[in-house]
Amino acid sequence: MTASSSIGTPEQLRDPNYTPPLGVAVPLGIQHVLAMFVANVTPAIIVCGAAGIGFGSDQGALGFPDMTYMIQMSMLFAGIATLFQTIGFGPVGARLPIVQGTSFAFIPVMIPAVAGAGTAGLAGLLTGVFIGGIFHFLLGTVIGKIRFALPPLVTGLIVLMIGLALVRVGIQYAAGGVPLMGTENFGTLSKWTPALVVIAVTLAIKFFARGFAAVAAVLIGIIAGYLVALAMGQVSFAPMDRAGWFTVPSPFHWGFRFDWAIVIGMCFMAVVSAIETVGDTSGITKGGAGREATDKEIQGATFADGLGTALAGVFGGLPNTSFSQNVGLVAMTGVMSRHVVTFGALFLILCGLVPKVGAFINTVPINVLGGGVIVMFGMVCASGISMLSDVHWNRRNMVIFAVALSVSLGLQLEPSALQHLPRTAQILLTSGLLPAALIAVVLNLLLPEHLTEESTEEVSGGLAGQKG
Known part of the structure; x- marks a missing residue:
């Protein structure tokens, strides 16, 4: 969907405070959600998998109920953090069409924090997310002063390392999980087939489609792979049968446990996430309004990042950051309205409060998800290389x-x-x-x-x- 004169004048479309007609604003908002949906819930699935939650079935269906709960919180607090950005209050929020979502960048730190015996588990991880979010919030007061220490040479290298740390996970998932799951079918053709369908369809859509389809190529690819897996008998709907229709988030769902390694790791990654948000904020204003982001907008965006992460940690969600794919969507549609993204945020919140939605995502076989993350994690590496091209x-x-x-x-x-x-x-x-x-x-x-x-x-x- 692209902007047209029926939506508003060119001046209105470049104005963050302009609200297009509801018949256009709501679909545009949902389009933003669909563009980031898979990437938003994937970290929760990976982290729960590393923690040993939800991989008991050889069919590859993701777990229940803990994984479903974390998926819900990923949607709910992505929506809430997005509202912090679009509506804002006090110094919090850029008041720009910035979409927040669960960050891939933290996964290399989160996996060793929960995997194996003797780790702090989800209690330690979510406590670290909460404290890291507070630290991230405080970075908003100094973000402009530390940018000099993070040129493209540094940020590009870090993004490249994030991607390299994740590619192994993508291959393991596409092959049927991780070897420690003990599945006899790990690496068989039956496991690889749906994953390869996801990759093939994603590439075909990305290169030959236009408009929103190209933006949502990974989502369309996963849907195609899901249908293939369903035909092959690899989908279990057991999580759907047991899920309710409404739930209330519970604070420190897995308990409170302080772990220095996790806290330091979360604080370090908060710096990386803050710099990413600075880039995304600048990209929004350049692509949508043709101007540089103001210091107030960058500071407000960083405050919203940190507050959203801290709240997510309290209620069982993972760290939030601005989503770069939605920056490109603003440039593509030409609609700078922050209220469009607000409608998308409300849709995310609604999904996060309904366990049936999280449970349905929980039915996606791990090998289908693997096909999607191979593409997404490869794109993380490519983004790092792109940043290094400026060196x-x-x-x-x-x-x-x-x-x-x-x-x-x-x-x-x-x-x-x-x-x-x-x-x-x-x-x-x-x-x-x-x-x-x-x-x-x-x-x-x-x-x-x-x-x-x-x-x-x-x-x-x-x-x-x-x-x-």
């Missing part, structure tokens, strides 16, 4: 990137290298994100910009500058 690739920056990538990716691939460190240090370092960020930030700040001529020579590829 001035001289030898100084090459060395910074090389050292940070080698250490962080190496620790991610071989976590046992740090087995003698305290558990807190292991969780923080083996995700790869913290060492990548620390090395890149420190070297970028310490190494002088103006080095010797040899050190700043442009690198054209390969072993540039080296003779045989």
